[in-house]
Amino acid sequence: MSDIKITKGQVEYLASLAQLELTRQEMEKFASQLTSILQYVNRIKDVELSDDVQRNFNNVNTFRNDDNPHKAGEHRDAILEAMPETKDNLLVVKKILNN
Amino acid sequence: MTKQEDKGIIGNKTGKVYYPTIGLEIHAEMKTQTKMFCRCKNDPFNSEPNTHICPVCTGQPGALPFVNKQAVKNVMRVGVALGSSLADFSEFDRKNYFYPDIPKAYQISQYQYPLVSGGSLVGVELERIHMEEDTATSIHKTNYSLVDFNRSSVPLMELVTMPVIHSADKAIEFARELQLLLRTLGVSDANLEKGEMRIEANISVSTNGHFDGDFSKLGTKTEVKNLNSFKVVGQAIDFEVARHIAILEGESDGELIQETRGWDENKQATFSQRSKETADDYRYFPDPDIPKYRFSDLPEFSVDVLKESLPELPWEKRERYKVAYGIKNEDIDFYLQNPKFGEIFDEAVNELSSDVEYKKLSNYISSDLAGLQKNEVGDLSNVVGTELAVIVQMINRGELSSRGAKDLLLEMYKNGGKAEQIANEKGLIQKSDPEELKRVIEQIILDNPKQVGEYKDGAEKLLQYFVGQGMKATKGSANPSILAELFREGLK
Structure with a gap:
């Protein structure tokens, strides 16, 4: 399965979707690393499977009832503490452009 | 373009x-x-x-x-x-x-x-x-x-x-x-x-x-x-x-x-x-x-099962109001947008039986009651649909003037209560009993000799003046058309 190949152009496009800035060297490095990762994962296709094990439907229709809400603020402090920067209990992020 | x-x-x-x-x-x-x-x-x-x-x-x-x-x-x-x-x-x-x-x-x-x-x-x-x-x-x-x-x-x-x-x-x-x-x-x-x-x-x-x-x-x-x-x-x-x-x-x-x-x-x-x-x-x-x-x-x-969980849907409600009661489109929209008023209508309309009553009821809800909610301190939940139906019936029987109905509605909106009881307590029942009104009229005729003279000389417009005095004396509880009739008799 060596036909999968991630190009530098694809890495560049993915980086733009992820709003990441990459250097030329990083793009080349990630293109070759992603190619080898995908080639490895692609080996799953070589496993012979009969039709009836393709989908596991043992675990279906699982729901939670709409009740017992968390106490207000129950998880608040722990989560706020883990945020890199806060202001008046709000998460501070870089200025969002557009929208 | x-x-x-x-x-x-x-x-x-x-x-x-x-x-x-x-x-x-x-x-x-x-x-x-x-x-x-x-x-x-x-x-x-x-x-x-x-x-x-x-x-x-x-x-x-x-x-x-x-x-x-x-x-x-x-x-x-x-x-x-x-x-x-x-x-x-x-x-x-x-x-x-x-x-x-x-x-x-x-x-x-x-x-x-x-x-x-x-x-x-x-x-x-x-x-x-x-x-x-x-x-x-x-x-x-x-x-x-x-x-x-x-x-x-x-x-x-x-x-x-x-x-x-x-x-x-x-x-x-x-x-x-x-x-x-x-x-x-x-x-x-x-x-x-x-x-x-x-x-x-x-x-x-x-x-x-x-x-x-x-x-x-x-x-x-x-x-x-x-x-x-x-x-x-x-x-x-x-x-x-x-x-x-x-x-x-x-x-x-x-x-x-x-x-x-x-x-x-x-x-x-x-x-x-x-x-x-x-x-x-x-x-x-x-x-x-x-x-x-x-x-x-x-x-x-x-x-x-899901269908059974559905309430009456907007288009079904519109159709029902139109076909069963023939009320105005604006009133129908009002009930759809303001479901609490719609519920009062539904509750009241069951007690009534004619198109005239349906329309009168809808009018009292969509204009008078809606107006009260906008302008007065009170509570819509004080107004029970079945009591509103009683008000409409009292109007139709001539027991309540439209002025009296408004006062009754205001009292009900503020403090709740039964329509007939409020009407009695507040003296809002129209006095239509000729014997009772006759005494009121005789007194007014005695008190206004000048106007009586002018009326008898042909100033028929003054009849309205006498009716006004009658309404005042009965605190608005008299039926004005009956008053007019009795004055016409009494001033002959």
Whole structure:
């Protein structure tokens, strides 16, 4: 399965979707690393499977009832503490452009 | 441009006929106790920032989503009301994109297997309704932005219509009726100004006639977002249609590309926003953390059971009011938009039996009672429908004047109580007993010798004066026409 190949152009496009800035060297490095990762994962296709094990439907229709809400603020402090920067209990992020 | 109703719009320069095509995407926050995938309270508006948050709705590593049954059921109930087909198999997908208001870097949504497909509302066919989670709220400052996760993962339904709308008016009619339906079903408060209901319009114009299922016939479409009132929906659609045509006619050097646009309230114009990612860019795939659904195994999700859970739907109610009671269209709309008044009408109208009574009742509710709620301190729940029916019957029997009825209604609105008892206590029962009124009249005649003389000399207009004195003496409780009759007799 060596036909999968991630190009530098694809890495560049993915980086733009992820709003990441990459250097030329990083793009080349990630293109070759992603190619080898995908080639490895692609080996799953070589496993012979009969039709009836393709989908596991043992675990279906699982729901939670709409009740017992968390106490207000129950998880608040722990989560706020883990945020890199806060202001008046709000998460501070870089200025969002557009929208 | 010359507008020709549904026949398209004729371009100034070329004389070509342009047909606007509009499809709507409407998001509505579901009214549930807890969020979509966790037990945080669904209460984004009344809390301090970041109060209702937990590892799941802030996207902490390893946190697992757990689907809220009621939220799914609410979307299916909307589907049943709209005559749509309900999915048997359904699943949730991850829609991947990076934005500070989406902490997992993906939104849990649905892609290939929406809960609901097809159906229609006010003649507009639907494509689908699916279930997803709302994003966090961002607050923009000069040099940074702030994020509040109280709204993150609130259950959100997204309804998509087919591109079969051709005017702003129809788009507004659809959106209004959907809002009414969501409120009637109790699944969403659907306030536009609060963002509980959010409308996006996909707009294109084409010279190929109306959409007939062939998407290639449609023109370049633009999507206008963040339309936060019905009025703005109409304005944005009209603006975009005119903008598209002006560009196609060569009257404007703007550019017509597929893009997302916003609405600038000050300029009354749309403006270009970020170019939209395509479906491929979202790299949708089934969320491996959420089990699949096979609804045919769940009787409570069957069409029959869900149908039974529906209240009377807006269009059914309209039909009933029209056919059974023949009341005015404005009154019908008033009851649909103000269900508490509608309930009072329903309760009262059962006690009545003629068209005259129905109309009188509806008049007292939609004008008098509605006026009291606007202008007076009191409580609508003090007014019991069956007692309102008694008031109408008393008016019809001549026991209450319209003045007396208003006073009685005010007293009832303020303090509650039984109609007949209030009428007796406040002396509002019209005195129609001639013997009792005769004494009042004799006294008035004695007290006003000058006017009596003038009347007898031919000033018949003075009869009104005497009736006025009679009303005053009886504190408005006399029937004026009976008074007039008795004065005419007494002054002979």
